Amino acid sequence: MSVSSDAPPAARAVPDDVNALAPQVWPEGAARDDNGVLHVAGVAVTELRERFGTPLYVLDEEAVRARAREVLTAFRDAAARHGVQARVYYAGKAFLSTEVVRWVTDEGLAVDVATGGELAVALAAGADPARIGVHGNNKSVAELERAVDAGVGSIVLDSRIELERLAAIADRRGVVQPVLVRVNSGVHAETHDFLATAHEDQKFGFALADAPAVVARIRELPSLAFVGLHCHIGSQIFGAAGFAESASRLVEVHAELIAGGDVPVLNLGGGFGIAYTEADDPTPIAELAAAIVDAVARECEVRGIPVPNLAFEPGRAIVGRAGITLYEVGTVKPVRVGDELTRLYVSVDGGMSDNARPALYGAQYTARVVSRTSAAAPALARVVGKHCESGDVVVDADHLPADVTPGDLVAVAATGAYCFSLASNYNYVPRPPVVAVRAGEARVIVRGETIDDLLARDAGVAGARTAPATETTEGDR
Known part of the structure; x- marks a missing residue:
């Protein structure tokens, strides 16, 4: 497969017809x-x-809906062949508006968000809170409180501080909050350095070797429920090789964690690429889904453990094209x-x-x-x-x-x-x-x-709104 277009390409070929539209690049419509x-x-x-x-962003609604259906079907079918279920999350950070949230949830996708603002949009669109996942490496107390109060289905923990912070919030509210633990598998995606998110020297997640201790602490806390590991190796990725290697490392730790209790879900992230130029050749999603799920199943079989339910976050693959x-x-x-x-x-x-x-x-x-x-x-x-x-x-x-x-x-x-x-x-x-x-x-x-x-927004302009800036409270820190 071609290298992603987030990497510098070879010189663009001179087209035979400068009016032609490369079909893999433009919307199907x-x-x-x-x-x-x-x-x-x-x-x-x-x-x-x-x-x-102009300028004007134009979004083909049916193309978004069709792609959501295609991706969900691909992963559900791949998982069903191994007797498990798959959930697909739409990445709010790729493009977020209430209308788009309604499109993708209508088609069966869950939604992942990374800030209080993104959570507010998803809730305003009527998304089922139980089908919202919350990401982020620096969620504020206020953001965590809003997520817990809304009843989100999962919060992805990113640090020890956040673990304790969330446990205290859930305890004060008398609820048990499901959580995943984000880990870095050490697999480096073939993409731009800023888009590769599973190498060790970056801001997201825990080292894979630290996961057992982190999970042990979660299991000590009655206000948190550990539901699985989460890993994201990068973005704009074309092939399945990186996911297969990451799955091998994650399943090794997953098997260790099973000995201490249930681990119902494994979230392998996503970040599947799209074609930005005529030279790009992304792996068809059904082929990619089958290869990733089969890799997880092989690793589980080697270790003699059941295949967990799986979750994926396709990223730009739903809305980009x-x-x-x-x-x-x-x-x-x-x-x-x-x-x-x-x-x-x-x-x-x-x-x-x-x-x-x-x-x-x-x-x-x-x-x-x-x-x-x-x-x-x-x-x-x-x-x-x-x-x-x-x-x-x-x-x-x-x-x-x-x-x-x-x-x-x-x-x-x-x-x-x-x-x-x-x-x-x-x-x-x-x-x-x-x-x-x-x-x-x-x-x-x-x-x-x-x-x-x-x-x-400029307070120095006559007639501009002059409401004071929002004051930071202890709960926002």
Whole structure:
């Protein structure tokens, strides 16, 4: 399989047709009409620009729902072949709004959240608290209290301090809180260093060797119920080899823990990759699910223990491909980068404020002019934003038609995950709206910001809201 597009790619191949859409990169409901205008779920991007402006996040609702069903079916079927159950969690951090929570829970997914804000959104959407998992390496007392009071199904413990903190909270409320223990398996995912989360020198989780002592302490506390181990080896991972090796190490500890009591669940995390460029070739999800679950079953068989129920967190794999971002071209200029090479710098009306991933990770994306067809030759292009940063790059290298011009609509594919979530107001640029499309209809699911919204938060502006900043209480620390 191809290396993830969160790693620097080889030079992009010159396409035979600069108008073509790589099918593994774009939403399944994306297609051009006879004039070359891109339609997503039956809605023309030119109509979307006219109604909602640009930049604009566009999310194909049916694509999200279909992918949720596909992933859930893949893991349930793989687990059923070994006589156990599988639960799949939607990663709130990838993209979170009440509408999206409703889509994925309608399709049978649970939800994982990592902050009090994410928990609030999931609850506001009507998610069953018993099907919410709470992550995070520094959950405040207030966040833990909210989670316990809501009745969340599990809290993933990340430190000794948090263990004792949560036990005290649950004890005061007279409840027993189910918990998992996050461990680092030591398996290094083949991804960007910032996306690899199971190596030892990082902020998440316990060392695997410390897990028995941590679990022993949990079992001493009547207000906590240990339900299993949790491990996450990284993000944007294409193959199953890392998961298989991680499973081997986790099952070894899982077997040791069984001797002291029930361990009903093993959560292997996820972080399954998607295609960002035509070179990417992610493993089909059914194949990936079968390989991971079979690996767990083999390790259990070797040790003579039953296979536990399993849980997975696919991450961007649910929502990433379903989203695109629309921009309008503002300026185009050729820049000589060598004796024989010229690159077109195509400046658009967004940038790193709506997609921070290229600046953070060197992430690669695919861009196309989508408001027309072009017969021009492909030209090496760099799509850049409007911010005062030389690193404000949206697409580092792709080929656009040589006649790309101001006013053209450019779409960047596979932006459904981690773009809206990481958006900022850098240079006081308002964050774009999010529009869902389905069956020829479009609707706003997250309102875009305006300059007035930004000014309303500035206490020095006449007429701005002047409510005092929220004071920190002892319970928030």
